[in-house]
Amino acid sequence: MTEAENPAISINGISKIFPLPFRKGKGLLAVDNVSIRLEPGEIYGLIGPNGSGKSTTMKILLGLVTPTHGTSTIFGKASHAVESKHEVGFLPENPYFYKHLTGAETLRFYGRLCGLSHTQIRERTEELLDLVELQGARDRRLGGYSKGMLQRIGLAQALIHRPKLLVLDEPTAGVDPVGSRQIRDLILKLSEEGITVFLCSHLLEQVQEICHRVGIIFRGKLVREGTLEELISVEDQTEIILRNASPHLLDQLRSLVASEQTETIRIGKPRTTLERLFLDHAASDRRQNEEKSLS
């Protein structure tokens, strides 16, 4: 398989069991047989409640945690191999970085770690500070940055070596709506430039707005996965959207829609929201647990 044909991410049946201290043979199953595949250029959102295994999956993908079973690759290279890190940029949840460095120094530091030349670092620093709109704060120490600014400089450091894959853990956590919108727009812009994005978020509305495909993870298991269209379509219902419908027509709607002189805009599946779908799964999961504990 050539590099161009390799998926951006290939997670194959990974499981992770964390051993519990003083309980030999027993462990905590954090991720249970999860498989995810991302094609280059996609934006994929992994959603799930706290402790569902999102971060562990992400850490396995980045080679920070070893899976108990399964494999994980980035553009065909094993996740734990240093070579795969050339292709990936990572922004952790609520990053702090080195507070004594300024914004420009932070980018220089990460650029040097990536082995970029002085000229490349200088050019890239300017480009990225422009991109994340932090030119005005380039010489200010990170200790004085707001949460939104920290997230944006975090995004810039993740992009310093021009990675083909961006992994974002809660990229808008704790950021105000304006900052959140800026980050969302940045992600879309990067996607337009061909960068593959894999993100975890609690902000379902945002995930719905920007992700091409979504996976829902509960108790370590990937319970649903698909395109937004697939996930939020309600299969047993039909929705008819009408324009210029008269009150009279509305009265007779149930029986006469097709025979009236009305322009039919769209006939298809009505949509729920990603948030509704998520909450339904959470409720169903809770019910199952209650039933289990009763039995």
Next chain:
Amino acid sequence: MEAHASTGNTYHALSPARIWVLATSTLTQLVRMKVFYFLIIFIALLFGAGFLFISLSFEQELKLLKDIAFGAMSLFSLIFAIVGTAILIPKDVEDRTLYTILSKPVPRREYLAGKLLGVLLLVGISLLAMDVIFTAILYLRQNIILTNQLGILDAKEIATPENIENVTAIIKNQGVRWELQAAVFSIFLKAAVLASICMLLSTFATSTMFTIIVGFAIFFIGHGQSLAREYFLQGTFSSPVEKLITVFLAILFPDLQLFNLTDGVVSGEPVPIELLLKITAIAALYLVIYNVVAILIFSEKEL
């Protein structure tokens, strides 16, 4: 391609450039914690020792000045080596900076090497600064004493060439000599060994406090280790089990007494170059052993 067993187990040549980036960043990180304020305490101590105890004999006065200087250098370098190293990895994990670094093309062993080198740079620079201050004050004090003593000889009308030569030789023997630098270097070597032990401890320790406490405990055990070894191996209790325990202790804990050149130097004893080379080689061996073990543990660590 997809063989996947453990994190960080693909080996590449070391990149000195990346290690240096991490080391200088670590040094800056530690310096920004305002650690160099200790120099004010050091200067105050030396001025106190150099100019307040003037009722002592000139030999005692110079010995006391050296004693206090080496004591302070040992103490500060010990604190920097143990505390400085102990806080680095937990802080990077807490701030998630470690994740951003290790998700870049940085092998874990380079991260550890960079952090350790950063601490050693801090210890080295601070010892160098203390050494310069100490040498200047000792030189100043040595010249004042020499002038005073020659004045006394003149006043007593016993300033014969022999007496002058004798007094000058005694004062110079207690004054600025190259052996002082050898003693400072031995302090650095001891601090380097302790820093590498703390780096090893912090790869599996669950708290900074644990690393600091165990680090200081190893410091004390390391100084008593040679005494214990002599007791077991040469005493009446040298059974195979006791010998085994001693050998185990010798491997587990470094013999820090080996690096103690300061007592001899304070008394004006010479330092053979062979001894200096020997302790440098021993320190290097300890550093390699502790670092290899630290890298092996850290490579498999779940972050």
